[in-house]
Amino acid sequence: MDEKKSRIVAVAKEMIALYGFKKTTMDEIAAKARMGKSSMYYYFKNKEDIFAEIVRIDSDHFRKKLNDTIQSAYSPQDKIMQYVRTRMLHLKELSNYYKTLTNEYLDHYFFIEQVREDFYNFENKTLSDLINEGIQQNIFAPCDVDLVVHMIAIAIKGLEYPLFVQKELDLERDSKQMMEIIFKGIEVRA
Amino acid sequence: MDEKKSRIVAVAKEMIALYGFKKTTMDEIAAKARMGKSSMYYYFKNKEDIFAEIVRIDSDHFRKKLNDTIQSAYSPQDKIMQYVRTRMLHLKELSNYYKTLTNEYLDHYFFIEQVREDFYNFENKTLSDLINEGIQQNIFAPCDVDLVVHMIAIAIKGLEYPLFVQKELDLERDSKQMMEIIFKGIEVRA
DNA sequence: TTTCGACTAATTCAGTTTTTTGGTCTAATA
DNA sequence: TATTAGACCAAAAAACTGAATTAGTCGAAA
Numbered sequence: 001m002d003e004k005k006s007r008i009v010a011v012a013k014e015m016i017a018l019y020g021f022k023k024t025t026m027d028e029i030a031a032k033a034r035m036g037k038s039s040m041y042y043y044f045k046n047k048e049d050i051f052a053e054i055v056r057i058d059s060d061h062f063r064k065k066l067n068d069t070i071q072s073a074y075s076p077q078d079k080i081m082q083y084v085r086t087r088m089l090h091l092k093e094l095s096n097y098y099k100t101l102t103n104e105y106l107d108h109y110f111f112i113e114q115v116r117e118d119f120y121n122f123e124n125k126t127l128s129d130l131i132n133e134g135i136q137q138n139i140f141a142p143c144d145v146d147l148v149v150h151m152i153a154i155a156i157k158g159l160e161y162p163l164f165v166q167k168e169l170d171l172e173r174d175s176k177q178m179m180e181i182i183f184k185g186i187e188v189r190a
Numbered sequence: 191m192d193e194k195k196s197r198i199v200a201v202a203k204e205m206i207a208l209y210g211f212k213k214t215t216m217d218e219i220a221a222k223a224r225m226g227k228s229s230m231y232y233y234f235k236n237k238e239d240i241f242a243e244i245v246r247i248d249s250d251h252f253r254k255k256l257n258d259t260i261q262s263a264y265s266p267q268d269k270i271m272q273y274v275r276t277r278m279l280h281l282k283e284l285s286n287y288y289k290t291l292t293n294e295y296l297d298h299y300f301f302i303e304q305v306r307e308d309f310y311n312f313e314n315k316t317l318s319d320l321i322n323e324g325i326q327q328n329i330f331a332p333c334d335v336d337l338v339v340h341m342i343a344i345a346i347k348g349l350e351y352p353l354f355v356q357k358e359l360d361l362e363r364d365s366k367q368m369m370e371i372i373f374k375g376i377e378v379r380a
Numbered sequence: 381t382t383t384c385g386a387c388t389a390a391t392t393c394a395g396t397t398t399t400t401t402g403g404t405c406t407a408a409t410a
Numbered sequence: 411t412a413t414t415a416g417a418c419c420a421a422a423a424a425a426c427t428g429a430a431t432t433a434g435t436c437g438a439a440a
Contacts (some may be wrong), residue, residue, distance in 0.1 A: 001412095036415035038404075128410065151368050158348030178341050180405060184375035194382095216433060225383040228435080237433065383440075394432065400423070409414070 001118055006041050009057065010035050011049075012050045018181065020100040052111040059115050062090060063122055070126070076134030077187075080152070081179045088159055088171045089122075095163045127152055139187075140186045148186055155182060195233050195243075198223050203244045210290040211241055242301040249305050252280060254310055260316070266324030267377075270317065270342070271369045278349055278361045285353050317342055321376075331378045338376055345372060 011033040028041040030037040044050045059181055069086040074081040128148045134140035155178050162169045201223045205214040216237055231236035234240045259276040263269040317339045324330035345368050352359045 014220055023437095025371060026402080027400090031359075037402090038416080039414050041403070042413065108196060133249070147367060148371075150364070150373055154348035154351070154364060154368060156348065157351040158344035158346065161344070161347040170329075174344060178344055181341055181375035185371035186374075189379060191382095215431080219433090227433090229383050231434070232382065362381080381440100384438095386417090388433105388435080388439105390422100390434100391434085394427100395429100396425100396427080397423070398423100402419105404419080404423085405417090407414105407416095410412090410434085 001043075004035070006038075008035075008040055008043060009053055010051060011174075013054045015056065016051065016095050016101065018100065023100075048109060048111065051109070055112065055115050058094075060118060063119075065090060066126070070130070076139055076180075077183050079133075080130050083126065083130070083177065084152075084156060084159075084175045084179055085172060087156065088175050091160060092163055092171060097129065098172075123153070124149055134186075138188060140155050141188045143186055148182075152179075152182060156180075191233075194225070198230055198233060198240060199247065200244055200329065205291075206244065206291065208289050208290065213290075226242045231272065245305050248284075249309060256316070257278065260320070265330055266320050266327065267369075267373050269323075270320050270373075272368065273316065273320070274342075274346060274349075274365045274369055275362060276345065278365050281350065282353055282361060307359065313343070314339055322374075326379060330376045333376055338372075342369075342372060345369075 009028065015029060017033065017134050018024075026037050026040065029050075030040055033040070040050075040190045044053070062063065064084055066083060069082045070079045128145055131140060131143075131145045131148055135142055135145070159175055159178060161167075161169065162171070198219065202214065202219050205219060208214075216227050217305045218228065219240070220230055225229070230240075234243070239367065256273060256276055258270045259272045263272045282352070318335050319357065321330060321333075323337055327334055349359075349365055349368060350360070
């Protein structure tokens with residue numbers, strides 16, 4: 001059961017990465033997964049459902065990766081810095097993998113919105129926790145945490161920009177610099 | 191001569207704002223400008239040329255507006271802050287005015303790229319000058335000016351984001367907060 | 381120098397047919 | 411009972427076609 005499901009997901013993921021969601025047909029997926037088309041409907045409600053599963057799994061991995069990153073860093077600054085760095089690099093990979101997808105991304109599917117919102121909440125909570133941690137350790141000055149998180153989110157959006165306009169920039173360097181500036185803005189002054 | 195040219199531009203601008211570039215026909219522009227269609231070809235090379243002129247004029251106005259804004263502020267911080275504020279509000283107006291255009295914006299016309307680059311250079315120089323001014327007045331600590339400008343540009347991109355995703359946020363407040371954080375990062379410490 | 385009507389090649393558009401596609405149903409299979 | 415697949419359908423997309431628009435040209439007139 002699970003083997004079949006993940007086989008379908010794996011095949012679909014591969015093809016969608018290559019050809020995009022619309023251009024990947026159920027017949028093709030079925031053929032490549034070596035099963036009849038209608039068999040797939042035993043495991044998934046419909047085409048979108050398969051895609052939703054792909055996105056869900058990817059999103060889970062992403063979150064785990066980010067949590068690991070945070071745990072292997074020490075200071076709050078480093079945690080946040082590494083969080084942003086990992087986030088940007090992963091996004092870059094992603095936008096590279098799903099190259100054809102970024103175009104039809106505009107016709108956004110409803111479940112993507114859902115995942116996006118979930119991730120937004122995850123990110124918000126994660127960053128809030130880290131800022132609060134920094135404040136408690138007397139590294140960051142007491143401040144409006146939500147506001148700072150919002151500012152970091154805006155900075156991240158700005159850093160994301162080149163990914164969607166095919167501009168080649170040094171993401172890693174830029175992320176680092178940007179976060180350093182923000183840290184200076186919230187650190188306790190000596 | 192100039193009167194005719196600007197009449198064509200004015201009419202074209204109005205119609206393009208309403209219907210977009212593609213849906214606005216030369217016949218319609220001619221009719222509304224009260225002249226034969228082919229007469230327009232005496233003043234402009236082609237349809238794109240008219241559009242290019244509109245963009246050029248708008249861009250000039252925008253720059254003047256920004257320069258005025260800078261001149262009517264005092265401290266470097268205030269100048270930069272007001273610059274960003276004006277820039278964001280103007281962009282919001284613009285994206286509102288050319289609402290139908292934002293969609294076909296994707297099929298980007300080459301001359302837009304040109305204007306974009308020109309503006310990028312203008313912005314870079316303007317911000318560099320302001321940062322340098324701040325350093326000379328011993329308000330900002332000596333730093334890598336290009337880098338700081340680049341970071342401000344990234345922050346601006348992040349602030350722009352909601353404009354293109356129809357998200358309603360408080361641009362003015364966010365711009366202010368973001369710039370305050372960046373200032374804290376580069377100001378001379380007491 | 382400036383204007384315009386007549387013209388054209390190229391593109392767009394509306395309407396139609398043909399093909400493909402997502403999804404269902406039923407009967408067979410293991 | 412759980413799973414598979416082949417035949418099938420309605421709906422959507424693609425391909426085609428001829429008519430209508432459109433951007434742009436030209437020569438003659440004002």
